[in-house]
Amino acid sequence: MYDMYRENILDHAQNPRYPGVLSPADVDHEEHNPLCGDRLHLTLRLDENNRIKEIAWDGEGCAISQATASMLAEEIIGRTVDEVRQLKRDDVLELIGFPLTINRMKCALLSLKTLMIGLYGLDEWEKHDEEDE
Numbered sequence: 001m002y003d004m005y006r007e008n009i010l011d012h013a014q015n016p017r018y019p020g021v022l023s024p025a026d027v028d029h030e031e032h033n034p035l036c037g038d039r040l041h042l043t044l045r046l047d048e049n050n051r052i053k054e055i056a057w058d059g060e061g062c063a064i065s066q067a068t069a070s071m072l073a074e075e076i077i078g079r080t081v082d083e084v085r086q087l088k089r090d091d092v093l094e095l096i097g098f099p100l101t102i103n104r105m106k107c108a109l110l111s112l113k114t115l116m117i118g119l120y121g122l123d124e125w126e127k128h129d130e131e132d133e
């Protein structure tokens with residue numbers, strides 16, 4: 001059952017969507033997970049209506065962290081920052097499509113963390129990070 005999702009993870013990890021860094025960018029933020037070494041640098045350009053018109057990211061780490069960044073980029077392109085603010089941890093975990101161990105959870109959520117802090121600040125991320133506690 002999970003094979004299809006695992007193939008999707010591998011596809012996104014090996015063929016990332018929206019790779020690179022935008023310069024200049026309206027949003028430019030980098031986060032990392034010091035426990036496992038995952039790193040993500042996210043850049044966005046917004047249009048006059050605060051809609052994400054361009055996105056690029058660069059990073060290194062495990063297949064889950066890199067694939068999730070790619071999948072999240074596909075998910076948010078064209079959305080407004082207000083729409084993006086509604087994204088939850090479960091939305092990202094649903095993109096992955098199979099249960100993760102506790103150790104892999106931070107890998108999977110690094111892209112959401114980078115996005116939320118980059119757009120709204122640390123306080124907004126802390127709200128998301130406490131959802132399942």
